Amino acid sequence: MSSQRQNHTQTRDAVLIAHASDMIARTNLSARDFATALSKAIHSRIPNIEPNHSVPNFEAMNLEDADTYLKAADTWLKRVQRWLNESVEIPSWLEEPWVEALLPEWRERCLIELASRYGLLAVRAVGLDGVCAMTAFSGLVGHFGDAAGAGGQILADGRIDNIDAPHLPGFALSCRALAAHAVAMAEKAEKVAAEIA
Structure with a gap:
């Protein structure tokens, strides 16, 4: 944190x-x-x-x-x-x-x-509140696309600076959403792996 x-x-x-x-x-x-x-x-x-x-x-x-x-x-x-x-x-x-x-x-x-x-991060555990693994994974992929699109636009000149100001809040939101879905998927994978072992 x-x-x-x-x-x-x-x-x-x-x-x-x-x-x-x-x-x-x-x-x-x-x-x-x-x-x-x-x-x-x-x-x-x-x-x-x-x-x-x-x-x-x-x-x-x-x-x-x-x-x-x-x-x-x-x-x-x-x-x-x-x-x-x-x-x-x-x-x-x-x-x-x-x-x-x-x-x-x-x-x-x-x-x-x-x-x-x-x-x-607003991580929602897979399996709770109607969040299934497929929903979490599709969110991960969707937010990766959003972050890549926004990041590509921002980093087209090779840096993040004041010119990018209008795009930064959306990019930050996409990155946080991507991270939250990635953590949720990682936790689910680790939990299932531990149960199998």
Whole structure:
């Protein structure tokens, strides 16, 4: 881990909001869809959530009572929208469910960005959270291609300098994602090799 202090231009809340907003803007998901996914993620990660957090459990609701369901859904959507437009600060207990509620592509980028703040890699163990060996390997290959493409563009003149500034954040993200997938695959290979031996 690097001992150098990193300065960040965004708060953790801003990172969460940026990834969720980008996902909503670039997919067919709406803010309501994200709010529903967030509620589900909260209840799966924090099964005994405190009642004062007022997070509706849509899966446990009686769907025959449409008025109650719609009122809870609208109230929850407004709350999530206040977090998304930064009029209300995101509470710390919400970070993990928020990341889980993102679609896989945005979840991975968000995890990489949050982990890199501590000089860490966002390594997800193969076999956990729906990450199979083939998915991890395809991620490794895909991110290798991304890193090679970005690196080739940056290193075309044989060095990394201020001319490359616009491409550096994407290159760094690709390299971190590549490293995370490589570590996950290495750990899985070592684990299986140890079990066989």
